[in-house]
Amino acid sequence: MNIKTRHIWLILLALFAIVLPLILDSPFARHVLIVILLYSILGEAWSILGGYAGLLSFGQAAFFGIGAYTSTFLLINWGVSPWIGMIVGGFLAVLAAICLAYPCSKLQGHYFAIATLAFAEGLRIIFLNWNAVGGARGLDPPILPTSLWYLEFHESKLPYYYLLVLFLAVVMLAMWKLNSSRLGYYLRALRESNNAAESLGVNTKNCKVIATCISAFITAIAGTFYAQYVLYIDPASVMQLKLSIEIVLVTMFGGVGTMFGPLIGASFLTSISEIFRVVLGGAGRGMDLMIYGLLIMLISTLKPDGVWGLVTERLGRRPGKEKAKTSGE
Numbered sequence: 001m002n003i004k005t006r007h008i009w010l011i012l013l014a015l016f017a018i019v020l021p022l023i024l025d026s027p028f029a030r031h032v033l034i035v036i037l038l039y040s041i042l043g044e045a046w047s048i049l050g051g052y053a054g055l056l057s058f059g060q061a062a063f064f065g066i067g068a069y070t071s072t073f074l075l076i077n078w079g080v081s082p083w084i085g086m087i088v089g090g091f092l093a094v095l096a097a098i099c100l101a102y103p104c105s106k107l108q109g110h111y112f113a114i115a116t117l118a119f120a121e122g123l124r125i126i127f128l129n130w131n132a133v134g135g136a137r138g139l140d141p142p143i144l145p146t147s148l149w150y151l152e153f154h155e156s157k158l159p160y161y162y163l164l165v166l167f168l169a170v171v172m173l174a175m176w177k178l179n180s181s182r183l184g185y186y187l188r189a190l191r192e193s194n195n196a197a198e199s200l201g202v203n204t205k206n207c208k209v210i211a212t213c214i215s216a217f218i219t220a221i222a223g224t225f226y227a228q229y230v231l232y233i234d235p236a237s238v239m240q241l242k243l244s245i246e247i248v249l250v251t252m253f254g255g256v257g258t259m260f261g262p263l264i265g266a267s268f269l270t271s272i273s274e275i276f277r278v279v280l281g282g283a284g285r286g287m288d289l290m291i292y293g294l295l296i297m298l299i300s301t302l303k304p305d306g307v308w309g310l311v312t313e314r315l316g317r318r319p320g321k322e323k324a325k326t327s328g329e
Helices: 003-023 027-053 060-078 082-101 109-128 158-179 182-192 194-199 204-230 241-254 261-284 287-302 306-314
Strands: none
Touching (some): 003 158, 027 060, 027 204, 027 241, 060 082, 158 182, 158 204, 182 204, 194 204, 241 261, 241 287, 241 306, 261 287, 261 306
């Protein structure tokens, strides 16, 4: 696919994103679209760790919760705009990421995964028992008049949708830049072999910390959007392990380390989850995760590159890899 064709496809995709909620105009359909965009952003953030650096993290819910709680707490107590709270929450998530990544920089594989899981669960328990942030009761952002400044829209879900489309576009552009940057090459070297990367002069500790911080910042911003969208947060909704697992599954299904993989994964899996939630209600609790697991097993067996890998293979290329050319070709 040449550059001109790629630009045409990107323009068509942008137009499709703009028109889609006008076609699917029911509140439930628009809600599903918003959730898809939210998980796409979370998947892109996780892909920086799992796709580029090869670090399996189950701690994304901690950063998501930090972003949601920070903006909500500032809004309730001091009337601070969620836009400002979003940035503050992002930097607090970065501090938390440094506290996690720096001492765990020597860990690899399942050891790093266990460390991130323990970190997220520990933070969830702290918030569960912290009365200043509502404890187990959680926090209710005040219902204010419709305003972009306070990120509250009561007449229609469309503003939430278009803001998330814009945010996702910015994140995907950042991922595209990262792919061709020096840091991107360092992270891919780290993914292939930690020892080999160090032997080539790559500071693997710094790379792990930077990747975790970038991922945490994006995830925390998504947490603020979620808090203002649902207008209620508690540790069970924004810091639970299930959220971290869903982020991993969405990214793996769509394609780890690819720009469009998380969007494809979120479109499939999130739609399934929301449909089961509405159709089966409480009786279907956990059914979406069972289907997630089955789909992940199938895609891992048949196409480890994910759905996006299958698409790009059909188009005659593989994501992030150049086909080897030999004299016999």
